[in-house]
Amino acid sequence: AVVSTLSTGAQYGFVVMFAASFPLAPLVAFIIELGVRRLDICRYVKWQRRSVPRRQEGIGCWETLVDFVNMVAICTNVWIIAFRSPYGAKLVIDWAQYYPDSYQAMLCVILISTLLLLTSLIRAAFDHSTIPVRVRLQQREEREMANKFIRKHATSSFSQSMDSLDSLV
Numbered sequence: 001a002v003v004s005t006l007s008t009g010a011q012y013g014f015v016v017m018f019a020a021s022f023p024l025a026p027l028v029a030f031i032i033e034l035g036v037r038r039l040d041i042c043r044y045v046k047w048q049r050r051s052v053p054r055r056q057e058g059i060g061c062w063e064t065l066v067d068f069v070n071m072v073a074i075c076t077n078v079w080i081i082a083f084r085s086p087y088g089a090k091l092v093i094d095w096a097q098y099y100p101d102s103y104q105a106m107l108c109v110i111l112i113s114t115l116l117l118l119t120s121l122i123r124a125a126f127d128h129s130t131i132p133v134r135v136r137l138q139q140r141e142e143r144e145m146a147n148k149f150i151r152k153h154a155t156s157s158f159s160q161s162m163d164s165l166d167s168l169v
Contacts, residue, residue, distance in 0.1 A: 004036070004040065005062075007036075008033070008036075009062065009065065009066075009069075011029050011032070011033070012029075012066070012069065013069045013072075013073075014029075015029045016069060016070065016073035016077075017069070017072060017073045017076045017077070018076065018077075018080070019073075019077060020076075020077040020080040020081050020085070021080050021084065052150060053150070054147075054150070055143055055146055055147065070119065071116060071119070074112060074115045074116060074119065075112050078108050078111045078112050078115065079108055082107055082108045082111070
């Protein structure tokens with residue numbers, strides 16, 4: 001499971017960082033991911049026991065990694081568009097008419113700063129801390145009840161399966 005998550009994370013990083021240079025990358029990644037998920041389904045159905053579901057708050061430490069990859073992707077895509085794209089060259093030529101001392105690098109710095117600022121504004125607007133305290137308390141109670149139920153049934157089914165194994169021996 002960890003290897004699958006790591007490969008999916010690496011694939012996400014490559015797709016978002018180089019989407020400007022290879023626009024079909026998201027489609028290729030989607031097709032590959034469909035195949036990988038199909039193989040995972042076959043593996044889980046045929047060769048592995050069903051895992052006990054556990055409720056999680058979020059994606060944990062992956063959230064920091066995804067945020068970092070997104071920021072690097074913004075920088076990478078802006079540089080690719082500015083230096084390798086005909087649209088970037090046209091924009092830089094228009095920019096150089098008004099500001100002859102600065103070229104593509106200044107434009108890239110301005111675009112990157114603007115996009116990173118926009119990203120942080122969007123993140124602040126949809127922050128999860130805006131959930132009312134009453135709702136958070138209800139969510140916590142629900143999680144505790146679900147965990148208690150899972151522990152009770154996981155241990156009872158485990159003890160039943162151990163009893164059936166003991167009866168076979």
